Amino acid sequence: MTSPKSSVDKHSARYDFKRSFVRLIAPGIVSLLFSVIYFIIIPVATISSAGTYSLSLRAENIASIRKQLACALFGNTTSNFVFYGVYAVIIGVLFAFCIFFPIMRKSNVNFFFSCGIDRKTYFKNRALSSIIIMILTSAVPLMIDIIINIRYLGHADFIIHQGFFLFLEHFTYMLAGFSLMSIAMMACYTVTESLFFGAGLIWSPMLYIVSIEWLFQNFLRGYSQTATVDYMPLGSSSLTVTVDTLWSKLSVINPLIFGTALGSNNVRNNMYFNCLRSTASNGGVVNDFYYDNASGNVGFEKAGMNYILPILIWLVLSVLFIFISNKLLNKRKLENTALHSSNLFVTVFVSLEFSVLVATFFMPLLSDFDVIQSSVLDIFAGLICGIIAYFVFMSISRRKIKHGIKLVIPVGVSSIAVLVISVICISGGFGYSTYCPNIKDIDYATINSEYIDASGVMSTNHFNDGSLSAGTDQLYYGTYEPSGAYLGKFNTKDSIDKIEKIQKYSFKNRIAKRNEPYVTVKIKYLLKNGKAVNREYTCTNSDVSLDIIELTQSSEYQKELEFLMSSKKADEKSSGTFNSEDESQSYFAYFANENNVKNALNFGVAYVVSNDAVTKTKIENTPALRDAILKDIEKVGYKKLLTGGKTPLGAINFSYDDSVQNYDNIDYMNDATYYIWDDMVNTVNYLKSINKFTAFTDLSKSGEIEYVTVTALETRLSSELSLTALSTFESDTATPESYYEYQGSELKEADVLKTYNGKKITDSQKAQEIFNQSSIYSLCKKDGYVVLVKFKNNTYVTKYLSKEKAQSLLK
Structure with a gap:
């Protein structure tokens, strides 16, 4: 016409x-x-x-x-x-x-x-x-x-x-x-x-960008879409720092x-x-x-x-x-006009889009649900789904099942393109996954830490807060794991070499099954020209955490600890390393910035916390005390303290109150706690010199033990939960008063025993032995045990007992 x-x-x-x-x-x-x-x-x-x-x-x-x-x-x-x-x-x-x-x-x-x-x-x-x-x-x-x-x-x-x-x-x-x-x-x-x-x-354009993004996220080790600092201090939102993505680059x-x-x-x-x-x-x-x-x-x-x-x-x-x-x-x-499927190009164009979207969407699902644990099989399974989707959509559009060779060629070409991109990603993206800039070009590098942040504070636990789990399905463990908080800034060759080693380990050691212990490793190299190189390795074997924590022995990290704790640096207002609040939040997860940490340590009320996690003995907060803790951390190191297998004597707690000066935000007022082991000789000797070492064994606030229960941690944890190499356990405590204040409900013994329902031991001598051998702070393994201690004054405390000790004590 x-x-x-x-x-x-x-x-x-x-x-x-x-x-x-x-x-x-x-x-x-x-x-x-x-x-x-x-x-x-x-x-x-x-x-x-x-x-x-x-x-x-x-x-x-x-x-x-x-x-x-x-x-x-x-x-x-x-x-x-x-x-x-x-x-x-x-x-x-x-x-x-x-x-x-x-x-x-x-x-x-x-x-x-x-x-x-x-x-x-x-x-x-x-x-x-x-x-x-x-x-x-x-x-x-x-x-x-x-x-x-x-x-x-x-x-x-x-x-x-x-x-x-x-x-x-x-x-x-x-x-x-x-x-x-x-x-x-x-x-x-x-x-x-x-x-x-x-x-x-x-x-x-968006569809193909999203599809390529999915391929990168699932098969290109190290691909970083966003660098996210996940911490929720007193209910505030987590901080997300957006880095370059395909969306922004190709907008x-x-x-x-x-x-x-x-x-x-x-x-x-x-x-x-x-x-x-x-x-x-x-x-x-x-x-x-x-x-x-x-x-x-x-x-x-x-x-x-x-x-x-x-x-x-x-x-x-x-x-x-x-x-x-x-x-x-x-x-x-x-x-x-009004005749269906009159333009073949239109039908093929839309069918190909649908095919690519389905293929890239289904590729990771098989691994996510533990159906297939192979990237190669994931890719081929996704491609098969995409090809099926193409012909289904084509058949519906054309209202016929048989299709000529000219309709097979487009989906074949697109499938080959997806396959090639996927193979390149699996093989490391032409060196993308292990790329580390030249040390001469790096201004500094940062890496996220599962266990500790830039403050060096081991915990924000302030003890006796009534947070005991009662009548719930899961046991409570670990309170200070600022997931996503960054260590840094590292700029020496020794530190950069260690980070590069961690990067290569993270590339090679991916956990296949999601129910095995894994962590996400995030590395950022900020270059002298202002650009940044970001790498993020999901599902990495959690043993890499032990290598990351070794960076706390670096000269850069020690310098920050000295600024925060050393009496020689008491009058300094800034270390000069972290220069804005937004930046500092990435490094000081629960304190927002280094000044809040320093104020808590310098002006907080100091206590020696007994190994019952309840009894606190007030001591004078002196420069000598902080210097002693600093020297021990520098000499012994966090890794040895955590992995040495010893039970901490107790803790030193710097508690904030109205006397703590110059906090810029009440939301970030947190206690700073250091657990003390007998390896920390400077701290031990200092406490002995002021006649407070015996405070570690003071049970005046808890009293006599009524009974203990020993519950296998694995039986009460979610089946999907996998504890990592640096998962930690910290004692929960509760009295009827503190529990009501914290939880808003009455503390009932029957409810407590629903959760801590393991073997009950009422023999006083045996119960005391289990109490002495268990720890108020420890690395936490899935095969470990939680000890609930009920004191006669209605105080409850939970402690951790390793599998080896439990087997010995429960014979």
């Missing part, structure tokens, strides 16, 4: 152009509502919340607003800023779908193209009317937004610059969605196919996130994000926004070419796609 090559009736062409606007009422309203809400209502609410008198134009109110806000062209919202570009793309898709929908109906096509309108005019009228409505529905609200911002915030030149490029990005997102959906509408002959193909075109080719600033490692860093700026990092509503959403989004810096260039690129691409749509319409066979 053909249509006129030129419009012989200009009146019909003008009428058609006007009628085009009628079909755009629905998408126009949606676009306008979005713009009014996000470019007027929410920005006004943000400005109002920063003011003293809401939106009053009084001078003091304007001053209050300007003290906090630099720009509020986009409002303070709780959604991720990357979504607003996606919303704009969807609006553009809606424009294209509504304006070109009639071309999918045969009756409309037959009637319309017999009315003197050629294809070129038909397309031009609809594309132009859509662009006009998209511009008007976004530009008018944004102009109002700009006027409001200038009136309340001033800095007209800055606001106009930001506002123009915010409009340009928002419009370009809509135009990208419109142009790609236009291609889909012109290439397809049914509504269903056009929707699938349109989604496939828009989603395809410019992705129509859903192309607005991401070039070179940014955060995909939400677009013009929407850039147009909400505070004047400082504190104060009022901006304080909440600054820390929750836009850390570093401060000041009056105009958006530069790193924001503008991606917009211009996609503006050009969108125009090009519109021309391609026009060409497709000119070649469109109108007689195929």
Whole structure:
């Protein structure tokens, strides 16, 4: 079927152009509502919340607003800023779908193209009317937004610059969605196919990036998507530090996130994000926004070419796609309208996307569920799933089961491509997995620690807090394992060599079964040119933790301990190593920064904690005490103390209270505890010199033992839990008073014995022997035992007993 090559009736062409606007009422309203809400209502609410008198134009109110806000062209919202570009793309898709929908109906096509309108005019009228409505529905609200911002915030030149490029990005997102959906509408002959193909075109860059990302995550050892510091001090959120990913590096080719600033490692860093700026990092509503959403989004810096260039690129691409749509319409066979699967390319394109997604998604699942423990078998199983998915989707789309060789070739090529990428990943990614920069190029290196952070504090346990597990399904073990906290900063050749050795070990020693002990090793090399090399090794044999803890004997780590504990460094305010709170949080998991640690050690109330984990004897917190502990840690080392097999005598606890000075945040006020072994001769001798060594055996707060129970740890732990090489056990304690204060419920003996339900020993001599042999702090193994000690004064304490000792004592 053909249509006129030129419009012989200009009146019909003008009428058609006007009628085009009628079909755009629905998408126009949606676009306008979005713009009014996000470019007027929410920005006004943000400005109002920063003011003293809401939106009053009084001078003091304007001053209050300007003290906090630099720009509020986009409002303070709780959604991720990357979504607003996606919303704009969807609006553009809606424009294209509504304006070109009639071309999918045969009756409309037959009637319309017999009315003197050629294809070129038909397309031009609809594309132009859509662009006009998209511009008007976004530009008018944004102009109002700009006027409001200038009136309340001033800095007209800055606001106009930001506002123009915010409009340009928002419009370009809509135009990208419109142009790609236009291609889909012109290439397809049914509504269903056009929707699938349109989604496939828009989603395809993201889909293939996600698929490659999955392959990297599952088969490329060391691939680091994000470096995450997982610690939850008193309920606060964990800190996540985002590093370069394929999403951010390839954002410019992705129509859903192309607005991401070039070179940014955060995909939400677009013009929407850039147009909400505070004047400082504190104060009022901006304080909440600054820390929750836009850390570093401060000041009056105009958006530069790193924001503008991606917009211009996609503006050009969108125009090009519109021309391609026009060409497709000119070649469109109108007689195929409403006929299913009339364009084979469309069917193959979408089927391949579905196939690749299924293949890469299913590859790791077999290992995750312990069905297959082989990367090679994982890959082939995933490929088989992908091939099956391709032919199933193809059969549904074409409504036939048999397919010719030309339909087999595409899935064969894509499967080979996935296979090649997977094999490269397994083999180390051409040296990626074991790459360590030249020592001359490294500023410093960091590595995460399972057991300890940069403070050197062994525990934050402050004892007798009523945290005993009672009536629960699992036993309680280990309290101070700041998973993800980093040790550093290491910059000597000896330390870098050790980290490189750990890196190579982590590459080679992956745990296959997820129920075996494993840890995640995260290494970061910060280079002198400002770039970073990140490696993350999941499912690594947990024995690597013993190598990591040896780094605490390095000169860099010892220097930090001396700053925190040495009497010679008492007056120093900073070690000079950690220079910002955000950075420090990565290294001082439960204290936020080194000053909080130092204040706890220097000004905290010192106690000697008995081996009953309850009795605390107050002693003077002196420089000599801290020096003694420091010398022992430096000489003996954490690894030997932990793995020596000895039972600690007790602990030295530096407890915070109102006397602790200069804490910057009450949430990070934690006790600093060091367990003491007889190997720590300097500390032992110091306590003897002040006649407090016997405090380790003082049982005055606990008293006489009523009974003990010995419960196999493995029988009460979750079957999925695998204790690592450095999993630690710390005593729980409870009295009826402390338990009620901590748990908010009554401490009942029957409930306690539901959890600690092992062999009960009431013989006083035997119970005392078990008490003496068990430990208030120890490495924790799955075959070990938990000893519950019930004292006659209703105090409960849990201690750890190794398998060897338990077998000997329970004969």
